[in-house]
Amino acid sequence: MKNDTVKIRIPRSFCYPPFYHEGDMLPLDIKTQDSFPFFYDVLYLSHDDQITTWPxxxxxxxxxxxxxxxxxxxxxxxxxxxxxxxxxxxxxxxxxxxxxxxxxxxxxxxxxxxxxxxxxxxxxxxxxxxxxxxxxxxxxxxxxxxxxxxxxxxxxxxxxxxxxxxxxxxx
Structure with missing residues (x-):
């Protein structure tokens, strides 16, 4: 089965242990957002036009x-x-x-x-x-x-x- 989830690279400013490391990717899937630290913050930084009301x-x-x-x-x-x-x-x-x-x-x-x-x-x-x-x-x-x-x-x-x-x- 093919995984079509779009992913973005975690910005360098969020690549700090224990949360993320250089090269980590964030899946842009709202269903799994609770599993990823700083999901909305990273999304806002990378794609600020994706959501109309932020948390x-x-x-x-x-x-x-x-x-x-x-x-x-x-x-x-x-x-x-x-x-x-x-x-x-x-x-x-x-x-x-x-x-x-x-x-x-x-x-x-x-x-x-x-x-x-x-x-x-x-x-x-x-x-x-x-x-x-x-x-x-x-x-x-x-x-x-x-x-x-x-x-x-x-x-x-x-x-x-x-x-x-x-x-x-x-x-």
Missing amino acids: WQDIGSVEALFDHWKMISPQLKDAFHNRRGKHVQAIIILALANYIDLLFWINGKPVPTLDQSLYRDMVRLALIPVNAPDRVRYICHKPVHHASFIQLNALYDELRKKYVARKIRKM
Whole structure:
């Protein structure tokens, strides 16, 4: 059976471990977008005319990422508790990518890059947990450590609280 899925090369600015490496390709298939870190950010950078409403323009996308974390965090907690962190490496890396997306999307922006300027860009965001850039950097370097999971869980909780507080103030 022939695979006709169109693929684009991941831009160099997104080729940073643990997410992507030089030469990686992104299938342009909306059905599999949840499986690829920064799908919409890369698509926006490469083909900004493909979608009329981007996730950072839609509150439902932000809610979906929080819901996804709520669904997978017990599974990750169990894996780390039973010292099987390496078995959930792909899941934790995608959860980290989703968190970075959340940081930017909540602030109405796509993720601009994954290079070192990512952390400078994070500092400029209006809605961000304390020390988030340093904590995200640590998790990126050691995604399958239990301490990274603890940090990621705390970051999701802190961002959720800030997000809800902002929603209440806007009412």
